[in-house]
Amino acid sequence: MFVSQRRFILKTCGTTTPLQCLEPLLLLVTKYAGFDAVEDVYYSRKNYKRPELQQSPHCNFEQEVAVLDSFFKDGAAYCLGSVNRDCWYLYTLHPLRGPRRGTTEPDQTLEIMMTDLDPEIMSIFTREECSSAAEATLRSGIDKLLPDMIIDDYLFEPCGYSMNGISKTEEGPKLASGCYMTIHITPEPEFSYVSFESNVPLESYKEVIMRVVKTFRPGKFVLAVFANKTSVAAKAPRELEKEASFGDWLRHDVHYCRFKSYDLTYALYSKFPS
Ligand SMILES: C[S@@+](CC[C@H](N)C(=O)[O-])C[C@H]1O[C@@H](n2cnc3c(N)ncnc32)[C@H](O)[C@@H]1O
Numbered sequence: 200m201f202v203s204q205r206r207f208i209l210k211t212c213g214t215t216t217p218l219q220c221l222e223p224l225l226l227l228v229t230k231y232a233g234f235d236a237v238e239d240v241y242y243s244r245k246n247y248k249r250p251e252l253q254q255s256p257h258c259n260f261e262q263e264v265a266v267l268d269s270f271f272k273d274g275a276a277y278c279l280g281s282v283n284r285d286c287w288y289l290y291t292l293h294p295l296r297g298p299r300r301g302t303t304e305p306d307q308t309l310e311i312m313m314t315d316l317d318p319e320i321m322s323i324f325t326r327e328e329c330s331s332a333a334e335a336t337l338r339s340g341i342d343k344l345l346p347d348m349i350i351d352d353y354l355f356e357p358c359g360y361s362m363n364g365i366s367k368t369e370e371g372p373k374l375a376s377g378c379y380m381t382i383h384i385t386p387e388p389e390f391s392y393v394s395f396e397s398n399v400p401l402e403s404y405k406e407v408i409m410r411v412v413k414t415f416r417p418g419k420f421v422l423a424v425f426a427n428k429t430s431v432a433a434k435a436p437r438e439l440e441k442e443a444s445f446g447d448w449l450r451h452d453v454h455y456c457r458f459k460s461y462d463l464t465y466a467l468y469s470k471f472p473s
Pocket residue numbers: 210211212213355356357358359360361383384385386387
């Protein structure tokens with residue numbers, strides 16, 4: 200969970216039920232932070248491998264949307280990608296119509312959702328191979344993905360890895376202060392999955408994406424890149440729309456979307472025919 204002055208970011212996994220925190224979260228924000236309106240919401244996830252194992256309302260996106268709609272009156276739900284294969288669901292407020300309240304401070308997000316990962320790399324994220332999270336961070340090269348990050352990492356027993364990073368604010372940072380990156384790794388070969396997310400402001404994400412996919416070597420990955428008009432990354436969604444490959448990974452699907460103040464590109468790449 201990342202908390203900043205005007206925003207919460209919650210990332211969960213497994214069979215957690217993040218939408219159930221909406222009501223208490225909104226109450227707490229009103230009571231303790233004095234905010235009286237929600238400026239925007241981004242609820243997103245990749246399609247599940249085994250949706251039937253989830254708990255309500257997360258077994259299907261329609262149920263999730265119904266819960267979100269009960270809180271927000273101007274929400275819009277999207278599915279990008281192929282509904283019978285790989286896709287990515289998004290619920291957000293203020294699609295294209297209506298006045299937008301609040302500020303338009305620069306904002307951008309890069310998400311890379313990777314599946315079918317190289318077992319040799321995945322073995323790093325087990326207690327058998329590494330005795331500490333710090334060792335796994337160094338051996339995998341996670342520490343080199345973005346410069347100047349203070350990393351809080353965790354290696355699960357017997358396997359699994361999570362890290363949260365915040366950019367350093369002193370020593371003349373190469374990155375803007377307050378940037379985050381977060382990586383979560385499920386190394387089990389039957390359902391291996393790695394998610395990477397960051398709000399680092401860059402004009403182009405091509406190099407970071409290449410570093411990330413070379414580090415984890417997925418068979419397949421989904422990209423989602425958001426940027427608003429005031430961001431240095433404003434042109435990044437358009438740039439990625441044109442990117443037919445990343446090294447050995449070929450693109451199989453792409454969508455470019457325009458929202459009121461954000462542009463978004465979704466794309467699916469794989470090493471094999473999809
Ligand atoms: C990356 S973790 C989930 C991370 C979660 N978002 C977090 O930071 O708490 C998922 C991987 O860790 C393993 N794991 C081991 N113990 C776990 C636990 N107590 N909770 C969640 N995952 C666990 C799972 O088998 C899976 O490979």
